[in-house]
Amino acid sequence: MAAEEGKVDPMHQFTIEPLLGSNGWELAGFNIAFTNSAMWMAITTVLLTIFVAGGMKRELVPGRWQMMVETFTGFIDDMLEANIGKAGRKYVPYIFSLFMFILFANILGLLPLGVIGLHPFTFTSHFTVTGVLAIISFAIVLVVGFWKHGLKFFTLFVPHGTPLAMIPVIFPIELISFLVRPFSLALRLFVAMMAGHVLLKVLSSFVIDGTNAGAGFAALVGVPSFILMVGISALEILVAGIQAYVFALLTSLYINDAENLH
Numbered sequence: 001m002a003a004e005e006g007k008v009d010p011m012h013q014f015t016i017e018p019l020l021g022s023n024g025w026e027l028a029g030f031n032i033a034f035t036n037s038a039m040w041m042a043i044t045t046v047l048l049t050i051f052v053a054g055g056m057k058r059e060l061v062p063g064r065w066q067m068m069v070e071t072f073t074g075f076i077d078d079m080l081e082a083n084i085g086k087a088g089r090k091y092v093p094y095i096f097s098l099f100m101f102i103l104f105a106n107i108l109g110l111l112p113l114g115v116i117g118l119h120p121f122t123f124t125s126h127f128t129v130t131g132v133l134a135i136i137s138f139a140i141v142l143v144v145g146f147w148k149h150g151l152k153f154f155t156l157f158v159p160h161g162t163p164l165a166m167i168p169v170i171f172p173i174e175l176i177s178f179l180v181r182p183f184s185l186a187l188r189l190f191v192a193m194m195a196g197h198v199l200l201k202v203l204s205s206f207v208i209d210g211t212n213a214g215a216g217f218a219a220l221v222g223v224p225s226f227i228l229m230v231g232i233s234a235l236e237i238l239v240a241g242i243q244a245y246v247f248a249l250l251t252s253l254y255i256n257d258a259e260n261l262h
Helices: 002-006 036-054 064-083 086-108 127-157 164-212 215-260
Strands: none
Touching: 036 064, 036 086, 064 086, 064 215, 086 127, 086 215, 127 164, 127 215, 164 215
């Protein structure tokens, strides 16, 4: 019985569950029940709003909170200026919100809140969520591209200097590569977050099973697995920041294509 109770399902943490039941929440054939994923999205949004609002006091001598917000804002502003130029400044609100939302979501999903009975849900480990974020970014690229350049936007798919005879071959290749961007953008974040959480769950099962098997197995399997969990948890915090940065960086590069047709 103890062994059964000690088993850990590494995929259970990704299960989306309605918090108030699923009956009676039908709208136009779709179930709109409030889920654990939606709850953690709301929590992330609230915490991010509080974080930004607390740093907008505009004090002459900024405090630590204001300095943190200004540091993140300046970081995004510098990234956009480096990748897009002066025209990138108007995208700061969106890229900043995108970066911070993913960063907060990733970090919240790593917090050891299970010790107090609250189990965080890493919604960025679901392709549906990362896919929607990627589609929003891709839609902005398309709107900016056609709004600013009209049909000339299609020249993006014909690199400068391409021989006329090669255009029928190069154009569809470049077009397909362009259309795959939102998929690859979403997949990268989804896979990175899911893989790390699965690995931590697997290691936790080693710790539990090793402890249940006795002192010998605990020392041989449980303790090394626990030490490895601590190291991987620290690495996952780094990955959480890197993945938020990569998502924001690639989005800014895609917007640069729409702005400057590079």
